[in-house]
Every structure is written in structure tokens, then in C-alpha cells.
Amino acid sequence: MSPAEPWATAHVPASGDPEFAVDDALALADGRHGGGPADRPPSVPPAPTAPGTATGLPEERTGAAPSAEPAPAHRHTAASWPEARAAALRAARAVRRARPPAPRTAPLADALGSLLATPLAALADLPSFDTSAMDGWAVAGPGPWSVRGDGALAGRAAPAALEDGTAVPIATGARSPAGATAVLRSEHGRTDPQGRLHPTRTVTPGQDIRPRGQECRTGDRLLPAGTLVTPAVLGLAAAAGYDELPLLPRPTVEILILGDELLDHGLPHDGLIRDALGPMLTPWLRTLGADVVSVRRLHDDAAALREAVTGSTADVLVTTGGTAAGPEDHVRPVLLAAGAELLVDGVAVRPGHPMLLARMPADRLLLGLPGNPLAAVSGLLTLGEPVLRILAGRPAADPDAAPLADAVPGHPYDFRLVPVVYRGEEVVPLRYNGPAMLRGIAAADALAAVPPGGAKPGQDVELLDLPWSLPALCAGTTASADPDGTLDLGAPEDVSRSESSREGARRPLGPRRDPAVDVSRETSADRGSRDPKDVSRETARP
Structure with a gap:
């Protein structure tokens, strides 16, 4: 077997591969990832990890000790990554049916980024005279x-x-x-x-x-319902006589940042670390169509968490941390005590496997994100994006895939979400992709969904474009509408991107990447001589 084929031995983690940390080895030993004794590999010793490296930590909370057993009060079975995404869509559609949103009216100055609730019809001829x-x-x-x-x-x-x-x-x-x-x-x-x-x-x-009416006549339909309000749409609306627009309401989101170890300013010290998720989640959620109404910080206190969860009136409550089975991980017990229904109770994806989605009383949703930053991003794109897309009435982006420039080792049973950058027709996996790391995702254009077992060079992988990447910006900007102009929120309009725009999207955006995270500067000869596992192993480097 060629050493350049790590997928051929992916079901037996290689000793020393930091992607398979202590919790992964224990999972393989006790079958936590599904399957009975017949389809489980033999127990393997835990892969060694360097003290203090991100991959030596459990994914839901930096600094918490790994646990071989889940909390005795609750044992969850992880859904597959595709199943979890489908469940998130079903949950959001059910909530929208139960609580259909009422259109709101906003002045033009406040309408940017929202969706039209009704078709935009001309209120005057354009131009209104010769x-x-x-x-x-x-x-x-x-x-x-x-x-x-x-x-x-x-x-x-x-x-x-x-x-x-x-x-x-x-x-x-x-x-x-x-x-x-x-x-x-x-x-x-x-x-x-x-x-x-x-x-x-x-x-x-x-x-x-x-001539008068060259562009449109009074009453002409200019744009369909569900159109994203861009600066150009604002200009058209003003020219056509509008002072305000009927808009679909943005789903409201409240964020709860959990953890005794988090600082909101200054340098880390004495076992305390900076909160990276608070500054990151608010703008990210807004790009997904949400209206973030509150960001609160809570200590690791079950009573305080229950009060915050049961008292929230937001459409979606987002928590960070506390979703695993440690002594200070209170999210699941609080949800069960509050009468919530766990719709997704863990996902077979790395990083981010402790993520969850619950339906609260009064048809509200709670998205539980792991506390490690990249694991939280994984949860946000796996469960949060489809939920908010449906609640906001936004269309789905066209499915996108691209071949990998390098091999990416895989988890035996779980998908891996790996930061990548576009380079021509390929995507290049980035270093620093451990669950606690943001250096890779900060330089990335997308996350590549690597299937269980890994992926070879040249193999197509599904891509989750990030909000700031060109493919995400080029996604369809119009929700599907019936002939009467009402929105069909269950099926996005067929707005396909041309092949030329896809190719253009694979060009790098902005300044040159940091060479410490951008492996694309290597020549093809360099990549050919490098061990394909080296990219993933960068998670263990200082």
C-alpha cells in the first residue's frame, strides 16, 4: 500500500495522528459512533497528543478533562451529518408553519439585507415624463x-x-x-x-x-417577493416611488455565552481564556439573516441557565459550550428539565460532534454549539444555517463541490469539516484545523465536508461556502414565489450559477494569505513530496 493513501487505513487510526485524540480512541473502543460488535474495529490504544494542543482537548470546552463516559442521566446517539442537516430543515419548517411570520414595514434606510415580503410593483412610470x-x-x-x-x-x-x-x-x-x-x-x-x-x-x-414609461409603467412588477434588498434594490424602489418596503421579518436570536473560564477583554491569564465566540457569532448570524437581539454571558450555573432558557422570547436561542458530558455541561439536563424535545442530539462530524438542536415550548428552537471555536463554526453551518435560512425565507445556495488538491485523512465513522481555499479548479486544505483553532477558518473560503475514511487528491468534496466568499455572495438572491406573488418557503427558486461564475469564485479574494496557514504557496512538486497527513497534523504544532 502506498504511503500516499491514508484513506486505505483510515479505519485504524495511525498512532500519533492528532486528529484522533483521546475521546476518539475511547469512542472506537466502546462503539459510541454506532454499529454493533460485528462492524466495530478492535479496540486501539489512545493516540498520543501533545499536552496543551487543541486536538488533545474535548471539543465542547477548552480546558475540560476528557470523559470516557457520558453523563449517567442522559446518553445520546449522534445523527449522521446529512441526517442532522435534514433534521434542522424539518425543524425550521415545522416552526414556521406553527408560527408563520407577519410581514413588517420598514423605511428604505432600514431595509438593506432583508427580503421583500411582497412583489415590488412600480408606483409610477419610469421615467415619469419624456x-x-x-x-x-x-x-x-x-x-x-x-x-x-x-x-x-x-x-x-x-x-x-x-x-x-x-x-x-x-x-x-x-x-x-x-x-x-x-x-x-x-x-x-x-x-x-x-x-x-x-x-x-x-x-x-x-x-x-x-420616453415616458421606457423602463416600466405604473403597476408593472419589478421584482418578485423574496428578493434580497440590496443597494440597487433600494435605488429602484426609491425611483419607483417607495418610501418604505414590506419585508419578511428576520428571525430573532439570543446568544448565551457559557463558561467560568471566559474573558471579554485583555490577555489570557491564570487559566482564563478570551471569549472568541461572542465577537464572532453576532455578525456571522446576521449574515445568515438573523436579528441578534441579545448577547449574554453566564457562569457555569444550571439554575441561571434554566432561567435564561425558559425566559427567552427569541425565535432561536444559541448557546455556546456545555453540550458534552462534563460536570459543568448543563445544557442537555436543563433542556430535558424544561420539557424541550431534542431533535438532534450530537452529530457524527469532527469538529463539533456535541452540537444539538432542540425544540422548546412555544415553538422556539435552541441551537447548542460546542465551546471550542471551530467546533462552534461546524455546528453553526451544520444546524444553524439551515434553520435560519428557512426562518428568514432565504433560498438555498446551489450545492457546490470541488476536487481536493491534497489528500485529507478521515475519521473512521464521522465526516470532517476542513477549512479550504479555492485555487483554480481545486480547493487546498488549510493547516490549523483543530477544534479550538480559528487560524485556518480565518483564512478560508469554505469548509470541505470530508466523508468518513478520508478523501484522495482530486476527489470531489462538498463545500460549505463561508459568508464572505464569492460563491456565497453569488448564491441565489430570490426566494421562490408562487404566481400570486406569495412565497414558497419550502423550495428555493432555481437560480443556478453559471460555470464561469463558479470558476471565478475559485480565485483568491483579498490580500495574500499568511504563509503559515496557506499551503497553496507550495509547488506541485512540494505537495507531491509531502506526506498527505502533514496538513491535518499541523493542529498539533505550536
Whole structure:
């Protein structure tokens, strides 16, 4: 077997591979990832991890000791990654059916980024009168023309009607006088000593006159319901006579940051670490269509958590940390005590396997994210994105896939989400992809979904584009609408990206990457000589 084929031995983790940390080895030994004794590999010793490395820590909380057994009060069975994403969609659709949102009205200044609740119909003709498209002269009939002394300026009343053989100076945007048959551009006319105007080029009827209603007539449907309000949409709405727009409400989200060990400012010290999720989640959730109404920090206290969970009125409550089975992991017990229904209770994906999704009383949803930063991103894109997309009425992005430039080792049973960058037609996996690390995702264009067992060089992998990447920005911006203009939130409009736009999306955006995280600067010869496992092993490097 070639050493360049790590997928061939993926079901038996290689000793020293930091991706298979202590909890993974224990899972393999006791079959926590599913399957009976017949399809479970023999017990293997835990893979060694360097003290203090991200992959030596459990994924739900930095600094907590790994536990071989779940809490005795509750034992969960992880859903597969595809099953979990489908369950999130079902949950959001059920909530939307139970509590259909009422459209809201907002002034144009506050509408950016929302979705139109109804079709945008023109309130006036565009343009609302015949206007000049150029500076020059409004002329009547064939030339030459005698030029009148008055003129037509934008924002002024139209001058007196023109008779054949006459002309009047006119500015761009000014009302065209009655009787005008064309506008002669200033650079295309000359006057003779007698003051008569002569054309230097052929003048055709209607030339450089924008007729009333050229763009639309009153009542014309300009945009369908579900259109994303962009700056251009705001301009069109204003031109068509709107001061405010009917919009779909954004789902409200409250964030609970859990943990005694978290600091909101300053440098880490004395066992305390900076909270990376608070600053990251709020803008990320907004890009997914949410209205973040509150961010609260709670200590590891079950009573305080239960009070916050049961007292929240947000459509979606997002918690960070506390989703595993440690002594201070209170999310699951609190949910069960509050009468919540666990819809997704762990997901077979790395990082992020302790993530969960619950349906609360009053048809509200709780998204439980692991505490490690990249694991939290995994949970946000696995469960949070489909939930918020449905609740916000946004369309699904076109499924995207690309071949890997390098091999990526896989987990025996779970998917792996690995930060990647686009390079031509391929994606290159980035270093620093451990569950506690953000250096890789900060430089990434997407997350690659690596199936169980790993992926070979050249193998297509599904991509989860990040909100700031071009493919995400190019995703369909219109939700599906029925002929009557009402939204069909269950099936996004078929807005496909062209192959050329996909190829363009695979070009790097912004400044050059940090060479410490960007392995794409290696030559093809370098990649060929490098052990394919080296990229994933960077998680253990200092």
C-alpha cells in the first residue's frame, strides 16, 4: 500500500495522528459512533497528543478533562451529518408553519439585507415624463433649426412647445418640450453666422429622448417577493416611488455565552481564556439573516441557565459550550428539565460532534454549539444555517463541490469539516484545523465536508461556502414565489450559477494569505513530496 493513501487505513487510526485524540480512541473502543460488535474495529490504544494542543482537548470546552463516559442521566446517539442537516430543515419548517411570520414595514434606510415580503410593483412610470438623455438641443423636424433663447433644465417646468424648424437648449434629465422629435447632442451640432443650428451627424426621430414609461409603467412588477434588498434594490424602489418596503421579518436570536473560564477583554491569564465566540457569532448570524437581539454571558450555573432558557422570547436561542458530558455541561439536563424535545442530539462530524438542536415550548428552537471555536463554526453551518435560512425565507445556495488538491485523512465513522481555499479548479486544505483553532477558518473560503475514511487528491468534496466568499455572495438572491406573488418557503427558486461564475469564485479574494496557514504557496512538486497527513497534523504544532 502506498504511503500516499491514508484513506486505505483510515479505519485504524495511525498512532500519533492528532486528529484522533483521546475521546476518539475511547469512542472506537466502546462503539459510541454506532454499529454493533460485528462492524466495530478492535479496540486501539489512545493516540498520543501533545499536552496543551487543541486536538488533545474535548471539543465542547477548552480546558475540560476528557470523559470516557457520558453523563449517567442522559446518553445520546449522534445523527449522521446529512441526517442532522435534514433534521434542522424539518425543524425550521415545522416552526414556521406553527408560527408563520407577519410581514413588517420598514423605511428604505432600514431595509438593506432583508427580503421583500411582497412583489415590488412600480408606483409610477419610469421615467415619469419624456426626458433628455444628453446635453444639447431639443429639435423639432429636420434641420437646420432656428434656436430659441429660452432653455430646458432638469427640475424645471417644460419649455413652450416647439414648432418644426426650431430648437431649444436642453440639459440631461430635463423635460422634453412638446413637439420635440429628437435631442441633438452638443458635440454633434454647429451654428452658422446667422445663428442657425446644423447637425454634423444624421439625426433620427426619437434620438436621445427617454420616453415616458421606457423602463416600466405604473403597476408593472419589478421584482418578485423574496428578493434580497440590496443597494440597487433600494435605488429602484426609491425611483419607483417607495418610501418604505414590506419585508419578511428576520428571525430573532439570543446568544448565551457559557463558561467560568471566559474573558471579554485583555490577555489570557491564570487559566482564563478570551471569549472568541461572542465577537464572532453576532455578525456571522446576521449574515445568515438573523436579528441578534441579545448577547449574554453566564457562569457555569444550571439554575441561571434554566432561567435564561425558559425566559427567552427569541425565535432561536444559541448557546455556546456545555453540550458534552462534563460536570459543568448543563445544557442537555436543563433542556430535558424544561420539557424541550431534542431533535438532534450530537452529530457524527469532527469538529463539533456535541452540537444539538432542540425544540422548546412555544415553538422556539435552541441551537447548542460546542465551546471550542471551530467546533462552534461546524455546528453553526451544520444546524444553524439551515434553520435560519428557512426562518428568514432565504433560498438555498446551489450545492457546490470541488476536487481536493491534497489528500485529507478521515475519521473512521464521522465526516470532517476542513477549512479550504479555492485555487483554480481545486480547493487546498488549510493547516490549523483543530477544534479550538480559528487560524485556518480565518483564512478560508469554505469548509470541505470530508466523508468518513478520508478523501484522495482530486476527489470531489462538498463545500460549505463561508459568508464572505464569492460563491456565497453569488448564491441565489430570490426566494421562490408562487404566481400570486406569495412565497414558497419550502423550495428555493432555481437560480443556478453559471460555470464561469463558479470558476471565478475559485480565485483568491483579498490580500495574500499568511504563509503559515496557506499551503497553496507550495509547488506541485512540494505537495507531491509531502506526506498527505502533514496538513491535518499541523493542529498539533505550536
